[in-house]
Amino acid sequence: MTERLVVIGADAAGMSAASQARRARDQGDLRIVAFDRGRHTSYSACGIPYWIGGQVASADNLVARTPEAHRERGIDVRLRHEVLGIDLDRREVVARDLDGGGELREGFEQLMIAAGAMPVRPDWTGVDARGVHGVQTLDDGEDVHDTLDRGGRRAVVIGGGYIGVELAESMVRRGLSVTMLEKADQPMSSLDPDMGALVRKAMCGVGIEVRTGVSVRGIEAGGDGWVRAVATDDDTVPADVVVLGLGTRPNSGLARDAGLPVGRSGGIVTDRRMRVPGHDGVWAGGDCVETLHLVSGLPVSIPLGTHANKQGRVAGINLGGGYATFPGVVGTAMSKVCDLEIARTGLTEKEAEASGFAFVTATIESDARAGYYPGAEGMTVKLLAERGTGRLLGGQIVGREGAAKRVDVLAVALWNRMTVEEMTALDLGYAPPFSPVWDPVLVAARKAAEVCRNG
């Protein structure tokens, strides 16, 4: 008998799962139907800021695989179809055809929930004015383009996280005057404030006005319904376009309503094979799930394409009859503002405290290359290590060319529970065009090990 797989969400996790399952099982063995509210499949949401900034020419470039390509491989992709409910007793999903109207029911033996994340959208007055955008999907990106094409010159970005920072730069590139409003004391609150201060400096250096410690009260719109300004506790900031970069939360409502387990982080609970425990044949992956943070040991929801792709692949391999696992994450993330590279992994000070760790920190500055080699530029590396054991708990890197990807060394060290003392001996690549004879990561490990020894 042909088994039926329904996939909710046709982006990274959903289509990775569908593709992997299809590789192992042909259409006679497994029928695959994938629903998505939007108009696109398998695209890079992380690329949207570069499309807005003009470095990427069109949305098409961000699409890794079109609906047609999926259909050719025997995956029945149904776009503009919003899934309204999951009926686990009848093993059906209920979906609405957003264009044609009407509802339909689709039965399944296997269900893959990859419903993604919802952008946080506060209920400020005026938040629904035209020209106020979340930036989550390719469709959102098109909307931002349409607003910018109207010719306004003043942009306000609310929220100083990765997306906010990247969008601020993108709009500066387009010649807009950009103001960023951030509640915290520094942008990039996923870094420690001392590292966030370095990012702020770089942002100001390219003409972005960064206002921190600012609370937004509401959005002011004109009689034409278009945004005019953002009202804060302090004053009113004129705006022709407003972009919300306030983060996301897992889109786990459907799962919760169906009685599936949703964790403390707001994400759907899965096991390491991406199965939803207690519900045979139900799988989940991507921004809508929670995963184990391998350093803190706590569940987290981290919306990131690389996790979504991995989780989708793991679910798909298992759906295909193979065996694969997603053990968790160590919290690696990175970004770029103009020439400044930014990366983090593991726990920040705040996160380490919240997880119950006692820790020491060490911060160093070093060049990315041998100091005498042309183009050597600096970076700042900060490490956290557990007091007593010296176990690496986290790291943050801010610097110029060649800085950010060094976070991978820290990520692999965290994965393997290395101590900073052990790390000082790591056999990292050395040649003058690439690294000083002591790689900055090793210099930081040396300092952290010294701090650990001294108390």
Place this chain on the structure above:
Amino acid sequence: MTERLVVIGADAAGMSAASQARRARDQGDLRIVAFDRGRHTSYSACGIPYWIGGQVASADNLVARTPEAHRERGIDVRLRHEVLGIDLDRREVVARDLDGGGELREGFEQLMIAAGAMPVRPDWTGVDARGVHGVQTLDDGEDVHDTLDRGGRRAVVIGGGYIGVELAESMVRRGLSVTMLEKADQPMSSLDPDMGALVRKAMCGVGIEVRTGVSVRGIEAGGDGWVRAVATDDDTVPADVVVLGLGTRPNSGLARDAGLPVGRSGGIVTDRRMRVPGHDGVWAGGDCVETLHLVSGLPVSIPLGTHANKQGRVAGINLGGGYATFPGVVGTAMSKVCDLEIARTGLTEKEAEASGFAFVTATIESDARAGYYPGAEGMTVKLLAERGTGRLLGGQIVGREGAAKRVDVLAVALWNRMTVEEMTALDLGYAPPFSPVWDPVLVAARKAAEVCRNG
């Protein structure tokens, strides 16, 4: 009583040891005398090609710490002093003053041997002609500069290892016509031939004539004593300057003559604290020692500044009364030819075979950045994994900007004995300017894991 430390060799390992010991023990507690045959201390030999190529303005830029700076810190540096012998019974070294003449004896309680490596110099006829250079020390670099300043236009590089490849590029930069002669079938015999072929292509692309499978018979000199040509099995290659890049061997003769243990690799044997076993108060580090290869489990001698610095630091911390260890290496090395980045770690196919491993290989091509991000360029990643266990055994990367330093992920994975299957889940940094959503290393791990499962 003041203890006396004698250091043989005033470069990376020797002066790192001296500096660390000095940090922990003042001059009343420890007197430090360092001998060196040359004129310089603590310099980057790895930087010499860039000095010859003109990217680095002068030898001074390559000196991390001058003799004067060391003396100010209470280290009695004696340059142009060649150590002739170690008398372990009397606990003295015998040295010759190369400029003043005469011999002297210096007593010690602690001895640090950091005598470096000797360039391999075959006994070809004419090898001592003027204009034929090894490139090992700053003094050698000065000699090459002097020869090049005479205005010859034809350079021959004998040997296609790291130094040979880097020097070939340097001389192309200076406008010379460069021929490389290599005995093996591909340059970069520290890579597998399939990866070496990529390097060859890049070298030819910048106008270097690469001749492989060529044996040198001798050097022809003119009546003025200057080199005129290199004679090979095939023909005669005209040359105004010849650079030897034939590798090095540990300079362990002094130690051997003194009765200290020298291993199969030709390097002095030490324990993980860099003590010479069975000889209290005798330490060694840098290019003259052998170290444990953590993947093969075999002793190796790998002349590389980064190991020398680490080993010197470890010896110095222990000499200072602290505790530090150098557990070994995983065989990481990297280089650059024009725009091509080259890196390796762990074992090559040949090395894996020689170590007794059965293995599978997987090679992939991928971009360094998201494909849609401007400037995305490709790289080739090859992995070796043990048959059966799937344990990573080695990796090689050849590609454009952003390729080589990814070897660090492999180096840390090797250090921790990860399997390629485990590696597929690694939480590596992702953002479009830095990486595709699947980092090339993960794509390679996926493929290797698949090969392991199927084979």
